[in-house]
Amino acid sequence: MSDHYIPFSVPDLGPAEIDAVTRVLESGWLTSGQVAADFEREFAARVGAKHGVAVSSCTAAMHLALEAIGLTAQDEVITSPYTFAATAEVIRYFGARPVFADIDPRTFNLSASALEAAISPRTKAVIPVHVGGLPADMDAISDVCMRHGLKIVEDAAHAFPASHAGRMIGSIGDVTCFSFYATKTITTGEGGMITTDDDAYAERCRLMALHGISKDAWKRYTSEGSWYYEIVAPGYKYNLSDIAAAIGRVQLARATAMRERRLEIKERYDEAFLASDVLDTAPDDSRCMHSWHLYMLRLNLDRSRLDRGAFIEGLKAKGIGTSVHFIPLHLHPYYRDTYGLRAADFPSASAEYMREISIPIYSRMLDEQVDRVIDAVMDLAG
Numbered sequence: 001m002s003d004h005y006i007p008f009s010v011p012d013l014g015p016a017e018i019d020a021v022t023r024v025l026e027s028g029w030l031t032s033g034q035v036a037a038d039f040e041r042e043f044a045a046r047v048g049a050k051h052g053v054a055v056s057s058c059t060a061a062m063h064l065a066l067e068a069i070g071l072t073a074q075d076e077v078i079t080s081p082y083t084f085a086a087t088a089e090v091i092r093y094f095g096a097r098p099v100f101a102d103i104d105p106r107t108f109n110l111s112a113s114a115l116e117a118a119i120s121p122r123t124k125a126v127i128p129v130h131v132g133g134l135p136a137d138m139d140a141i142s143d144v145c146m147r148h149g150l151k152i153v154e155d156a157a158h159a160f161p162a163s164h165a166g167r168m169i170g171s172i173g174d175v176t177c178f179s180f181y182a183t184k185t186i187t188t189g190e191g192g193m194i195t196t197d198d199d200a201y202a203e204r205c206r207l208m209a210l211h212g213i214s215k216d217a218w219k220r221y222t223s224e225g226s227w228y229y230e231i232v233a234p235g236y237k238y239n240l241s242d243i244a245a246a247i248g249r250v251q252l253a254r255a256t257a258m259r260e261r262r263l264e265i266k267e268r269y270d271e272a273f274l275a276s277d278v279l280d281t282a283p284d285d286s287r288c289m290h291s292w293h294l295y296m297l298r299l300n301l302d303r304s305r306l307d308r309g310a311f312i313e314g315l316k317a318k319g320i321g322t323s324v325h326f327i328p329l330h331l332h333p334y335y336r337d338t339y340g341l342r343a344a345d346f347p348s349a350s351a352e353y354m355r356e357i358s359i360p361i362y363s364r365m366l367d368e369q370v371d372r373v374i375d376a377v378m379d380l381a382g
């Protein structure tokens, strides 16, 4: 075992997920039906939201959320540059302008003061990202948004299960968007969920997720429904299949246990890495329940003999997979050139990116694999 490659991420799927998928395949109903409806209800209850709308990805969820709040091409949406492509591209789907505000370097999350400074008369909404699964400072962000009349659409792709100041992520912003992509804390292969307490937003997201058709497709084909339907808007095709939802329901039931295992790994990492002045442990916040989707190790570059690239190469040579979260959006050609952005515009995001390495943290990791990662990191840091 010890000489085997340790991948960066491995999904935790077992016989219960396989059985659940088999039952759907045998039922004869594959697309969005009762299983997806059950998954929506159970997920919403778990995060304390009134509504859940299951969709095909978190990207789709954010697209629908921005449509539901009425985003137009004249609007601006403020978000963090420290995120994945999806967070800002959904703003561009409307022709609206993404406005970036810098992160708090202690957490990788949108800074509430940078957010407030970026507000203009055109600002419509804010998309906080809970990077790595550590909730952004939702008290401070909500306060800014309340004072300026801005909507909050959360990118919670990393943040299940997670909470801020005792409130579950999924119950705080106007709309919250989760991802069930293969690498995320719970997975359906590809998938996502919208949660909201707002009846109108939920209804609009549900409508637009399925062609703007006024009746759920599955009802049309059962004896409960009729053949008649109406197209009331040019919607999208963003529904989640029952096959995927069946996996999601099992993963949801296992989510707490899987997080417990990631927390154990995080504690082993912290204990080891605190001994090195080359390493900063992953950010945490005592007010939060962190999902521990990512363990975001940071190098003290003035003390390290290796730069970030060499450190990653060193880990690879020792058979350990890593990733970097994230290459900030303002450094990518599209955003850099379209909006004339420079690294110096977002100094904290630019600096933290240079020293970040995400190391393996997943519930299927064995203790001996955790030990190998610790030994390798400590060796390269030493």
Ligand SMILES: *Cc1c(COP(=O)(O)O)cnc(C)c1O
Residues within 6 Å of the ligand: 056, 057, 058, 059, 060, 083, 084, 086, 087, 129, 155, 157, 158, 178, 179, 180, 181, 191, 192
């Ligand atoms: C993975 C991810 C997304 C996109 O999720 P999909 O379900 O793949 O669309 C959005 N935001 C962040 C921060 C992510 O890491």
